[in-house]
Amino acid sequence: MARNVLFIMCDQLRFDYLGCAGHPTLRTPNIDALARRGVRFTNCYVQSPICGPSRMSTYTGRYVKSHGARFNQCPLRVGEWTLGDHLNQIGARAVLCGKTHMRADIAGMERLGIDPDSPKGRHIAEGGFEVWDRLDGLHPDGGKAPSHYNDYLRAQGFTAENPWQAFAASAETQDGMRLSGWLNENAHRPARIPEAHSETAYSTNRAMEFIAQAGETPWCLHLSYIKPHWPLLAPAPYHAMYGPEDVIPVVRSEAERQDAHPFHAAHRANHYSRIYSRPGARERMIATYMGLITQIDDHIGRLMAFLEASGQLQDTLIIFTSDHGDYLGDHWMGEKSFFHDVSAKVPLIVVDPSPEADGTRGTEDARLTEAIDLAPTIVEAMGGVPAAHILEGRSLLPLLRGEDPPWRGHVISEIDFSVEPTRRHAGRDVDHCTMTMIFDGRFKYCYAEGVRPILFDLVEDPFELRDLGADPSHAETRARLHGALAEWALARHPRTTMSRAEVEADPDATESGILIGFWDESEVQAELEALARHRAQAGQTTRKP
Incomplete structure (x- = not known):
């Protein structure tokens, strides 16, 4: 049993942008070392390829269909069990250092008479986490500022109304004129902030500060980095660590545009997709994206050294993952939101310190896993019994410990782009902007109301360049997967208020x-x-x- 859990999540990190995942030029020696100490799950999918709903699924262990927080800034409704609730039941702490993208259901709390400023209200508002430090990023001038980090920057002498925007998310010319990090023409420039005070360094320092003073109560620390998510700006020396020669070729074909699915065509019309076709833009942006990843890797190295020096490495279960990927110009797209592997598949490395896991160290596991598996894994690793009437994921501990239990035959992911510009380009009503993906390890089927389906054969077409959604020769495969998707949608879903034992005893x-x-x-x-x-x-x- 692991005494503590270090749950590391990056924001918008693709599954294939790690050295251990085969990237030919990206240097991630410390993350690669985690893979050698644990298990790298090579087929892990998020339950929605966009920040908010993906994280809500990860933190609740439940599908988007179940928890209902379908898009960014959609509140997680009052009453949803979270990882923090499950851990609190067994006397453990769930502590946040970084990003959650959590938005509180204030209206729900008011309806139930819960004061949002009360201890219970704050617990609900923070998604069940005890906040050590919250840094969600993406706080432009005039928006909500990340108070912890901004207060820190002011104390270091970085004086501005919004120091994050003015220093961490800005570059400057040689004569000192400030340049916006939101504009990708500046992606090759160093951020105005020294590396030691950057977001990644800050969050790592704060994580170590928590661990140093945590005390005897078992803890799960969610260290949630806001990078390599945009704004794509890195502090020196990471801004210049990679160049165009390090950027792998784009994966796309003209056939994808000629016979485009209407949702994909609408997504490609967005600025954040079109920019990757601008000459030189992709190379400049991805070089910085890679620099931000190596920066994270260096700080993970610091963190591992700290755990080892403090004697806590041998009893801490470590998880490394991401909330979704990034198209980076592949398939003529930018950002995320759809179901190609570069968007919906994420890296997942788990290091179980228990002797029972010695036999799997340094291995890869290709079984289909989901982000919702992490909550029950953490609960079981810390000595609890996962609440099967609430949690829809499955604990990975048996896989980590060399067991071969019956396993799932497919994974599910969902999107709702009703609040994205894609809806406008697609001409869709807000109630008809959803799509659901089912993947069985070979065929990936995507269904949405009123449009033709999407189908990829990842054995014959691993880069997902040929959409078989209208191919008559694959009608049987589409029907089979549509039936499996319908069975998932109609099958047993958790009761949430009564366990199996309680039902049987009634x-x-x-x-x-x-x-x-x-x-x-x-x-x-x-x-x-x-x-x-x-x-x-x-x-x-x-x-x-």
């Missing part, structure tokens, strides 16, 4: 003296005797009315 109506449909006492007695035999076989005790 007395039959006849046992409670509610006699419906009986003719006489002899029929009642026969039914009670039949119930007694059934409960005896199930190891239960029959209650008498």
Whole structure:
């Protein structure tokens, strides 16, 4: 049993942008070392390829269909169990250092008479996390500022109304004129902030500060970096660590544009997609993206050295993952939001310190895993029993410890682009902007109401360049996967308020003296005797009315 858990999440890190994942030029030696110490899951998919809903699924262990926070800035409704709730039940802490993209259901709290400023209200508002330091990033001038980090920057002498925007998210000319980090023409320039005070360095320092003073109560620390998410600006020396020669070729074809799915065509019309076709832009932006990743890797090295020096490395389970990927120009797209692997598939490395996991160290596991598997994994690793009536994911501990349990045959991911510019380009009503993906390890099928489906064969077409959604020869495959998707949508979903044990222990109506449909006492007695035999076989005790 792991005493503590270090749960590291990057923002917008592609599954294939790590050295251990085969990137030919990107240097990530410390993350690669985690893979050698643990298991690298090579087929992990998020439940939505966009920040907010992906994270809400990860933190609740539930599909987007179940928790309902379908897009960024959509509140997670009051009453949803989170990782923090599950860990608090077993006497452990869930602590935040970084980003969650959590938006509180203030209206729901008001309806239930919960003061948002009360301890319970703050617990709900922060997605069940105890906040050590929250840094969500993306706070332009006039927006909500990240108070912890901005306060820190001011204390270091970086004086501005919004120091994050003025220094961490800005570059400057040789004569000192400030340049916006939001404009990608500046992506090759160093950020105005020295590396030691950058977001990644700051969050790592704060994580170590927490660990140093955490005390005896077991903890799960969610170290959630805001990079390599845009604005694409890196501090020196990481801004110049990579160049155009390090950028791998774009993956796209003219056929994708000629026979485009209407949702993909609409997404490609956005500025953040078109920019990757601008001459030289992709190379400049991705070089900085890579620099930000190596910066994260260097600080993970610092963090591992700190854990080892403090004697905590041997009893801390470590998770490294991302909330979604980034198209980076592949398939003529930018950003994320759809289901190609570069968007919906994420890196996942888990290092289990227990001796039971020694046999799997340094291995890769290709079984289909989902981000919702992390919550039950953490709960079980810390000595709890995952609440199967609430959590829809599956603990990965058996896989980490060399077991071969029956496993899932598909993964699910969902999107709702009703608040994105894609909706406008697609001409869709806000109630008709959803798509659901099911992937069985070979075929990836995407369904949306009112448009043709999408189908990729990742064995024959690993880069997903040929959409078979209208190919007559694959009609049977589409029908099979549509049926599997319908079965998932209609199948058992958690009850959330009653566990299996509670349901099984609930007395039959006849046992409670509610006699419906009986003719006489002899029929009642026969039914009670039949119930007694059934409960005896199930190891239960029959209650008498």
